[in-house]
Amino acid sequence: MLLERNHELDVLAASLEAARNGSGRFILVEGVAGIGKTQLLTEARSQLTAAGFRLLSARGVELERDFSFGVVRQLFESTVTAADEEERRYLLSGAAGQATAVVGGDVAAGAEQHGDFAALHGLYWFMANLCQDQPVALLIDDAHWADVGSLRFLAHLLPRIEDLSALVIVGMRPNEAGPHQHVLDHLAADSACSLLNPAPLTPDSAAVLLRARFAAAGGVQPDAAFLAACHASTQGNPLLLQELAGALIAEGVTPVADNVAAVESLGARALHRRVGLWLARVSIKSRQVARALAVLGEQAPLGQVASLAGLSVPQASRAFSHLAAVGILRTASGKASATSADFHLEFVHPLVRATVYDGIDPADRIATHQRAAALLEKLGADDERVAAHLLRLPPAGDPHTGSVLRRAGSAALADGFAGTAVTYLERCRQEPPPAAERLEVLHELGCAAQLIDDPAAAGYLREALSLATEPLQRAEIGHMLGTEQYALWRTEEAVATWQQALKELPAEEPDLRRLIESTLLVISLLEPSQRGLAHRLVELRDLEPHASVGGRSLDCVIALHEAVVGDPHAVSRALRGLEDGLPLRGTCTASARSTAWSVLAWADREEVTASLDAAIAEWHHLGSSSGSASLMWRGMVRLLRGQLADAEADLRDAVRIAAVSKLDLRRAFCGPFLADALMEQGHLAEAQAVLDWAAEVPQASPRSRPSYLLTDSRARLLLARGEYVDALRLAVAAGRQFSADGGTNPSIVPWRSEAALCLHTLGREEEALTNAEEEVRLARRWSAPRALGRALRVAGLVTGGRQGMRLLGEAVDVLSSSPARLEHAKALVDAGAALRRAGARTEARGHLTEGRRLAEVCGAAPLAEQARVELRAAGDRVRGSLLTGLAALTPTERRVAELAATDRTNREIAQMLFVTVKTVETHLGNAYHKLGVRGRRQLAEQLGGQLAATPS
Secondary structure: OOOOOHHHHHHHHHHHHHHHOOOOEEEEEEOOOOOOHHHHHHHHHHHHHHOOOEEEEEEOOHHHOOOOOHHHHHHHHHHHHHOOHHHHHHHOOHHHHHHHHHHOOOOOOOOOOOOHHHHHHHHHHHHHHHOOOOOEEEEEEOHHHOOHHHHHHHHHHHHHHHHOOEEEEEEEOOOOOHHHHHHHHHHHHOOOEEEEOOOOOOHHHHHHHHHHHHHHOOOOOOOHHHHHHHHHHHOOOHHHHHHHHHHHHHOOOOOOHHHHHHHHHHHHHHHHHHHHHHHHHOOHHHHHHHHHHHHHOOOOEHHHHHHHHOOOHHHHHHHHHHHHHOOOEEEOOOOOOOOOOOOEEEEOOHHHHHHHHHOOOHHHHHHHHHHHHHHHHHOOOOHHHHHHHHOOOOOOOOHHHHHHHHHHHHHHHHOOOHHHHHHHHHHHHHOOOOHHHHHHHHHHHHHHHOOOOHHHHHHHHHHHHHHOOOHHHHHHHHHHHHHHHHHOOOHHHHHHHHHHHHHHOOOOOHHHHHHHHHHHHHHHHHOHHHHHHHHHHHHHHOOOOOOOHHHHHHHHHHHHHHHHOOOOOHHHHHHHHOOOOOOOOHHHHHHHHHHHHHHHHHOOOOHHHHHHHHHHHHHHHHOOHHHHHHHHHHHHHHHHOOOHHHHHHHHHHHHHHHHHHOOHHHHHHHHHHHHHHHHHOOOHHHHHHHHHHHOOOOOOOOOOOOHHHHHHHHHHHHHHHOOHHHHHHHHHHHHHHHHHOOOOOOOOOOHHHHHHHHHHHOOOHHHHHHHHHHHHHHHHHHOOHHHHHHHHHHHHHHHOHHHHHHHHHHHHHHHOOOOOHHHHHHHHHHHHHHHHHOOOHHHHHHHHHHHHHHHHHHOOHHHHHHHHHHHHHOOOOOOOOOOOOHHHOOHHHHHHHHHHOOOOOHHHHHHHHOOOHHHHHHHHHHHHHHHOOOOHHHHHHHHHHHOOOOOO
């Protein structure tokens, strides 16, 4: 009986219809135990079946929350197993093949191990393949007990689900997910998620439920005082109301006011009491089956339950029938036939399982977990399933237990599941392992924990360092330990650890030496108290180029130092650092690549795009979440080039990944970049919200973590709002922060031009001119077109008159062949406006028309509107959009069009570009409209010989 759930049922019905029509939906049902989440999922199952959906269900289990992708495996493994060879090949085709290790299927011999994000990418495409012929519904109950890998899959799927014929319904209790709560919070806060919070029943509805129960039992109807006591005792919780009524009926309590005391006595304990009573009344064999299932975990096959209970399958089957009859167990939905030992069981409610499990004597519980581990190992279960039971045993110094836990942890780490790896390896450490293996276990623990838990990683690595005796190994561990100490704001400790590692490092190890030196140089830029670390910069700059990973990392970081002070030699050094690709090897080389990308982006170099695209492909393929930084830097590059929509998409993805991966420190970069992209599109309120979010980064130490980026972006927002006094104050503050790090390059922080515009508007012309001229001088030294063009444009606006027009003209010329189309558009519009005011209307219209076109291509609505206003003032009859022809395509639209013209399907293009099919359809539709074509054949003719080279 569903009472007071009309809103929830309306949302369900609307979401079902949308999903069936190809627009996926995600529903999160949140509420305390017994509030009716499972009932809603049961009702959803009925409606979805009638609507023709393929139903896949799973349930989080407390004892299995450390099993990597456990819930996802419940959802998809049976589908892969049941598929014939042709269907399996289709489901795992293309990018979906990266999910093979998770969902099942044949893994090719010698296949690469993929990390967590590669699995998420593969799972999305597996889901997309599954939805092709039939809408799919995922029903997940008790998600608060789901493993973190499965939760991250849901977080990855959520912003993409609208492109699929899919409905996801997730039930969870609030604030019970432990260390994974942040992922569930992220799901609930996403605007694409419909959040349902079923409320407790009102007294009137509780009375309806109770009267029906007592009537069905043939008893008298409850009176008002009795009903009120029942509602107060259970707080309107539907499950507890049902259990209380059942207990009262079983004990023959007449529902009248005189028996209110009996209601208060039973109260919320009714469920535990009922389960205890029924277990006491059933046979010993039935109790053995219930307890075996509570230990093995829900949805265990009957055969395994029978073995653990010490019974034959027929005996266990009869015991199951007894337990089902009294409302303890039920068949697991959609599983094997009841005639088979593979028949799966589950408890009717998690609270029932908890009651049974908690009722087992602690010593018996440990012994049963030990037998369960031995049983699963004998049956050939993988190490993770065995380890899930070993986790429940107290440490006993057992070498075999430690060996299984270590193998499970090492396998999880190799697959990129760091959280799972830490759980198993930490338990292995507690066993403890033999003395000869302890150092290796601690080292592995440190490697795993550094991805998810900096304090724990530092502890493991410190202990490992104390055990290490071989100099190279001590240096390698010291390098990792220093990285964790720095992440914990213990900068001086980190520097001391790195410097000690350098002292102990053998002279014949130049690779690691250069890697540590590059790390110290990065710190010298980020930490005001550690600027002295840059004292070796000159010496390191003079080193012979070294082709090792450490040598190229050092090149990248030195290039950053040179770029900050505006030295144009930085560009060639950054290119050398990225030569042949700089492979990911932990956070250090990933950070080094980021520094080189920044240098090339500030220099307007085309090479940065190819390097970033290759890094993103590598990340999706091998995939740890830490590699997602490449998305953030590509977003920055696209922003600087005026590709605003593409920049926003990359940066929003980077923000999502940072949120579910606890990479909060990335806010210091993502926030300003994303806010700037939003500002240029005219979304000032959204930009403000993003900057507020970015400012939430903990400031527990004096480190800058380039605070000038955030300050500079805030100044631009105030300037866009016309708040010139405050904008000037923040622009100067950004300059002060940047200068404190030795920064002068206006391509990084253009604070002088922003200050000049504010000063000019405030009538402080001399100061404005001084700032503008100094920025032009610095930009000429750096010689990148975007920075120089902007400096010239601002100088032209501030200077005015004939000289100002000359500077604006030079800005247009400088930017005409650069990739910075948005800055070019700004120069054209400002130059056109100046020409219009000088009376040169014909020339002005040419500049303004081209500036408007470029602004529209970039998606810079405020600038396009400014150009339209100036065109009207210049006497032009302003027409509709100018976005037509090949030059009107955005870079992403052009890339999609080029791939489509080579007869690739939308799905193939989507998988190549790591976007959804609907995104490809949108870009392709825009390209058709701008080029005036109707299909791929005309598209190929229009593009002609301009097709880009395509990968094999």
